[in-house]
Amino acid sequence: AQTVTQSQPEMSVQEAETVTLSCTYDTSESDYYLFWYKQPPSRQMILVIRQEAYKQQNATENRFSVNFQKAAKSFSLKISDSQLGDAAMYFCACKTSGSRLTFGEGTQLTVNP
């Protein structure tokens, strides 16, 4: 089984600035996948970015990038040029093949105009 911890219940950022959300995880498996999901007030879970553990290169999706530190079991999300539409609850998650997706507690991101 895996565990995921998000130590920042709330974060805020000014529009156009950069913010980093933290996440640590633990798993005994060598092959696993890491994700960041976004949940706006509509409650629809939206995949933001994913990282395969076997890949050393950090994943990037437009303004979203991750800092994957495998030895430290850390998986932070960086949002650049923050926009008002980025305001949401962000969940970090970990999954191994054939198992459940395990979520962290979430970080509520506020974007100030």
Next chain:
Amino acid sequence: GAGVSQSPSNKVTEKGKDVELRCDPISGHTALYWYRQSLGQGLEFLIYFQGNSAPDKSGLPSDRFSAERTGGSVSTLTIQRTQQEDSAVYLCASSRSGLGANVLTFGAGSRLTVL
């Protein structure tokens, strides 16, 4: 379908009544997951289906909760004798097999309110 469809979107029921929540996964997705999200909380795993079988149902909180999946497609989550603490959003997700098997696509959820 194009996305994961859940119904009803909202359900209000009285304590003690039974409720059924439905999930229609993306066509061709073999895996299906149910999660529960209480107000302001994270996602609590309930059960996972691979095809019609449930390799992991360890998250079901009590024997009042059950789920089934037929034809490798639609799934129904049933809550018997509902209690107020069952009030939550119930989220369903599905994923394909093979490449992309670990990427879950979520539905919009069913909000259950037990009075």
